[in-house]
Amino acid sequence: MLKADVLRKKEDFTNIYRRERSVASKFVVVFYRKNHLPYSRKAFLASKKVGKSVQRNRARRLMKESYRQLENQIPPGWDFIFIARQTILDSKCADVKKAMEAAIKRAGIIK
């Protein structure tokens, strides 16, 4: 079964990128868009610049865990793309969470 809260289609990605609404922090870059749905959708990306498969998995897991802890504060109805930067590998989960929280605040989605 495909999960509905995961961004999957190529057109969704190109639409979000075309809006060029993004905020960058030390560890992650966030692209976002309103989707007019009763739930939020998100994607966690780690390119080959981050490292080999172990490092990329590590980066995505850190972002997932951080997002999970922030999920209650975020109102539904947004699409997110989280892109890992290479600096994320040496950091702890708490640091990633702080950076992500600050980025989303700057985007004006939470206060």
Added chain:
RNA sequence: UGAGUAAUCCAGGCAAUCGCAUGGGCGAAAGGAAUUUCGUUUCAUGAGGAAAGUCCGGGCUCCGCAGGGCGAGGAUGCCGGAUAACGUCCGGUGGGGGUGACCCUAAGGAAAGUGCAACAGAAAACAACCGCCGCAUUUCGCGGUAAGGGUGAAAAGGCGAGGUAAGAGCUCACCGGCGGAUCGGUAACGAUCUCGCGUCAAUGCAAACCCCAUUCGGAGCAAGACCAAGCAGGGAGGUAACUGCGCAAAGCGCAAAGUGCCUGAAAGGCGGCGGCCCGUCGCUUCCCGGAAGGUAGGUCGCAUGAGCGCAUCGGCAACGAUGCGCCUAGAUAGAUGAUUGCCGAAUACAGAACCCGGCUUAUAGGAUUACUCAUUUU
């Protein structure tokens, strides 16, 4: 005690809270039922020794056949065994290295043929530059000679004696080489000899072409099958009769170059790609049409397998046989993470994607076994 050789094993553990995936349970809804959908955190399970590189070998699937054919090409290459198979593994032989435990070894054929051997050197494979000897002689020269010099990575078995004009396996002893016989061994090969060979006619390279032996069809799970939606295309074989080609030939084989014949609704041609046929793509001729092909939407393929553990037996071993027990990831943008505490020297390389057998490479720290050498003590 120190130095070393060979091999095996582990790959942080435990507890608590939150979170993820798969499967089960429970609850709810739909349905006659099988079943399907939703919810729940109640239970179980949840990456590796290399999951990696994709270098070999298989299973599986499709390609008409699949244990295809051939003129091309690839791979392997001491002997025997193991195995589903292998370029892997085990045991041995020859060669090389180490005081030793032990390690390394692409190790068939160079009188089947072709080719190459820079520079130096007279000459690099039918050898005469210097030298030596004989003849001739003013000089030039003619002939014999591979013992010596010199060059080179390599110079036509070594060494001694006889022999000779000077020399030469020219002759002889010893050593080496080639062959034969006997014995041992499945074999590679080894040992031995009142045995034969001085035509011992001749260097190296085959990881140069090549020859010989063995072996290999192609593509890959995005293979492929089904469903839903959707729309326009699909098809053309055999026969060795004649020429031709392959094998030394009788004869056999090749439908792949041409001719003919048969069957058929129809039996042509051009070009591109893969060694060629076969196939495939595009255009065209002919024939038949509602049957065939394709697509990241879904389902299956997809985890019970050359499986793992223990015991016994056979085998030097790789491995095999029998019995008992066990079920152990299965995602589809892709599940293992976070926080805290304790133990602690405490973490390296690294993440399954159809599945197995190997090889290779990366790797912190630790444990164990057997053996060797040196030193000291008894």
Added chain:
RNA sequence: CCGGGUGUAGCGCAGCUUGGUAGCGUGCUUGACUGGGGGUCAAGAGGCCGCAGGUUCAAGUCCUGUCACUCGGA
């Protein structure tokens, strides 16, 4: 998953077929010509031929393994 290509001087590339001398352009250094720059000319330096083994008398070249980069296809 499948297939191909490239690693040689600071940079861009030849040389590998058929093994024996490592070369070209540009850049660098020095000198000359010019009042100076540019330019031209002359001389010179700079290479463990990606790494590790092997074959060979001899390896950038042949063979095997390995590492990195890169391109294409499904």
